[in-house]
Amino acid sequence: EIVMTQSPATLSVSPGEGATLSCRASQRITSNLAWYQHKPGQPPRLLIYAVSTRATGIPTRFSGSGSETEFTLTISSLRSEDFAVYFCQQYINWPFTFGQGTKLEIK
Amino acid sequence: QVHLLGSGPGLVRPSETLSLTCTVSGYSISSGYYWGWIRQPPGKGLEWIGSMYHSGSTFYNPSLKTRVTLSADTSKNQFSLNLTSVTAADTAFYYCARHGFLDRIDLWGQGTLVTVSS
Numbered sequence: 001e002i003v004m005t006q007s008p009a010t011l012s013v014s015p016g017e018g019a020t021l022s023c024r025a026s027q028r029i030t031s032n033l034a035w036y037q038h039k040p041g042q043p044p045r046l047l048i049y050a051v052s053t054r055a056t057g058i059p060t061r062f063s064g065s066g067s068e069t070e071f072t073l074t075i076s077s078l079r080s081e082d083f084a085v086y087f088c089q090q091y092i093n094w095p096f097t098f099g100q101g102t103k104l105e106i107k
Numbered sequence: 108q109v110h111l112l113g114s115g116p117g118l119v120r121p122s123e124t125l126s127l128t129c130t131v132s133g134y135s136i137s138s139g140y141y142w143g144w145i146r147q148p149p150g151k152g153l154e155w156i157g158s159m160y161h162s163g164s165t166f167y168n169p170s171l172k173t174r175v176t177l178s179a180d181t182s183k184n185q186f187s188l189n190l191t192s193v194t195a196a197d198t199a200f201y202y203c204a205r206h207g208f209l210d211r212i213d214l215w216g217q218g219t220l221v222t223v224s225s
Contacts (some may be wrong), residue, residue: 094168100151
């Protein structure tokens with residue numbers, strides 16, 4: 001199976017600043033990558049798919065980039081509601097696999 | 108608006124079968140998409156369990172394949188998960204979800220905490 005590795009595990013950032021989260025795949029997944037936001041007590045929410053396409057209703061401050069095995073989620077000008085856990089997922093092959101998540105916390 | 112609502116026992120005894128149901132509202136599961144289950148043990152990462160098409164086509168995680176069965180009841184617009192011979196390692200939040208064939212997961216249910224304990 002494809003192993004997804006995220007870094008860092010925790011990222012402390014001040015509101016208004018930007019954040020860059022990384023995700024690496026153990027093999028090429030071309031553009032079959034999604035990012036999700038997960039807040040306590042809520043279901044995960046799809047943010048980005050196909051590496052860089054924002055899901056419906058997702059603000060433009062969220063952007064994705066990368067290709068093959070290296071991917072990045074960038075959040076510009078963080079707002080209070082952005083502090084959550086973010087995880088990536090590959091869907092090029094079964095079984096779907098997820099990164100362990102990056103917790104974005106308020107500095 | 109489409110909603111997924113998982114339901115089932117919050118406590119299961121070791122060696123018994125964990126059974127969960129996801130009720131879909133706002134969309135007929137017979138109209139398309141794959142319907143699946145993902146779990147997250149407390150403090151750990153997400154693990155995809157398996158997915159199915161309403162016609163019966165299923166895909167399972169090889170790590171759980173021998174213990175998992177997915178099924179659907181289109182008359183009730185529900186799909187279900189059965190996980191046999193559970194142990195404490197199966198304690199987790201279980202999410203039902205919707206996605207296309209080898210595609211992003213565009214909808215998630217609220218999540219059901221299932222604890223395996225005697």
